[in-house]
Amino acid sequence: MSKSILGRSIKRFGQDREKTRRVPFGLGAAPGTPGAAEKCLRCSFGNIPVIEEVVWTIPLPLTTEEANATFGDTVNLLSGSSSVPGVASIDSTFLINGILQTDILSQGIGCHVFHEPMSFSTIGNAFVAPATTVAPPPSPDVFTQNDLLHAAMGPTVAVDGSNFSPADFEWGVAAWRAGWNFINAYQFQWKTSQRELVLNELAADVSYFGSFADAEASGTSEVPIIEFVATVNATYRSKGSATIFLPVNFRRVGSITAAAPGAVNTGIFHPTRDFDLAPVTWGGLRWQGYGCRGQMYRPIESPCFLERGIPIGMLFVVQDAVHQASMLEALTINNEPLGTNISPDTNFSCTTQTGASTMLEQTLDAAPTNTPQQVNVCREVFKGGILKVAIKIKGWEMPGGWKAYCSTNLPQIMASSQAAA
Numbered sequence: 001m002s003k004s005i006l007g008r009s010i011k012r013f014g015q016d017r018e019k020t021r022r023v024p025f026g027l028g029a030a031p032g033t034p035g036a037a038e039k040c041l042r043c044s045f046g047n048i049p050v051i052e053e054v055v056w057t058i059p060l061p062l063t064t065e066e067a068n069a070t071f072g073d074t075v076n077l078l079s080g081s082s083s084v085p086g087v088a089s090i091d092s093t094f095l096i097n098g099i100l101q102t103d104i105l106s107q108g109i110g111c112h113v114f115h116e117p118m119s120f121s122t123i124g125n126a127f128v129a130p131a132t133t134v135a136p137p138p139s140p141d142v143f144t145q146n147d148l149l150h151a152a153m154g155p156t157v158a159v160d161g162s163n164f165s166p167a168d169f170e171w172g173v174a175a176w177r178a179g180w181n182f183i184n185a186y187q188f189q190w191k192t193s194q195r196e197l198v199l200n201e202l203a204a205d206v207s208y209f210g211s212f213a214d215a216e217a218s219g220t221s222e223v224p225i226i227e228f229v230a231t232v233n234a235t236y237r238s239k240g241s242a243t244i245f246l247p248v249n250f251r252r253v254g255s256i257t258a259a260a261p262g263a264v265n266t267g268i269f270h271p272t273r274d275f276d277l278a279p280v281t282w283g284g285l286r287w288q289g290y291g292c293r294g295q296m297y298r299p300i301e302s303p304c305f306l307e308r309g310i311p312i313g314m315l316f317v318v319q320d321a322v323h324q325a326s327m328l329e330a331l332t333i334n335n336e337p338l339g340t341n342i343s344p345d346t347n348f349s350c351t352t353q354t355g356a357s358t359m360l361e362q363t364l365d366a367a368p369t370n371t372p373q374q375v376n377v378c379r380e381v382f383k384g385g386i387l388k389v390a391i392k393i394k395g396w397e398m399p400g401g402w403k404a405y406c407s408t409n410l411p412q413i414m415a416s417s418q419a420a421a
Helices: 003-007 036-041 064-070 145-149 173-185 226-238 321-331 400-409
Strands: 010-012 050-060 089-092 104-115 118-128 164-171 186-192 196-202 207-209 219-224 243-247 250-257 265-271 277-282 298-306 313-318 360-362 370-372 379-397
Touching: 036 400, 050 104, 050 173, 050 321, 064 321, 104 173, 118 173, 118 379, 145 250, 145 265, 164 173, 164 226, 164 243, 173 186, 173 207, 173 321, 173 379, 196 298, 219 226, 226 243, 226 379, 250 360, 298 379
Parallel strands: 010 089, 104 207, 164 379
Antiparallel strands: 050 089, 050 379, 104 298, 104 379, 118 164, 118 243, 118 277, 186 196, 186 313, 219 277, 250 265, 360 370
16 A cells, blocks of 8 residues: 555535536426326335435544544534545545535435455554664564563663553554444534424434445454554554554563573563464444344335535534544544553553562573563554445436426425434
């Protein structure tokens, strides 16, 4: 993947898209053709075309500023803005996002959430991102405070560990958590006319999660982690991260104590490629909102006439602070409110206790000695993956002739919207 694309926003609106075939009201028949209007109104919901849609593509992680700006108390996918913080790509059928060019008779909406179809995790270490090309330090599976103090990882690693710390790498998992908490954190509200409420339901009840967890689609395998690590490190650099992730390439097998005088304890390591591959799960969340009745779209009980030129009022409004906080933690680069370097408990320091009889390790010397060891219990978490959120409108384009005909002969469908039962 080109590193330059990671920090670049891409917007594709209706004028840049391939022309979508849209079926007009009346199925192409002239206004007033007997039975044409009735065929549209009685058409199977699954056969009603998608008139307009907008899709956000969100590569994780986001900075705290991006997450708070985009996923605050309201989320508006149909805003007129062509640049949304943290959203790398906006794909929209609208020429002007959220503004219809033609009248439509809407019969349903789709609130779709898609995420990485795969997930895996592995261990490694965080290292301060170098400004120029350098040889990376060794990255062991585990190290002790003695290993740091006595420069077991070489001269580029500070003896106090200020530029080198244990880290965990996850791909896809944060996108799943962010998506699931998103639909449980927000209420989906659809307002037309002068704030006339068509829908006001929990987003989870009207949302469709793209399913990758069907029996024929899910499974397990292994993937090489290096390409994902390179992508995440490039993303973290573009977000101004101070550190990057180093995969494990050495295993610690023990330690030795140098011969007196001035004996020091330092670790013994051997090279390894055991961590080149990580077990990956293909699959994920499967969720269809109860209001969708087992479909990808939420029908509305009364067709809703939407006039061209008037903004479409579809918003996600926060209603659960707990899910919103969990969503932001999954989205953000610094795992707010937990912070970048995560401790198991707020009142724990990052290193274990020390003492002459605390956690003794028997050295590998010809005459072994028992040496106390300390390890770092804090972790930096690196995350990657893509989250996609979309709103789609199902209905019929209403050309001028059909609009005039229905105004006279079918006034019940022209009475704008009615609140869903």
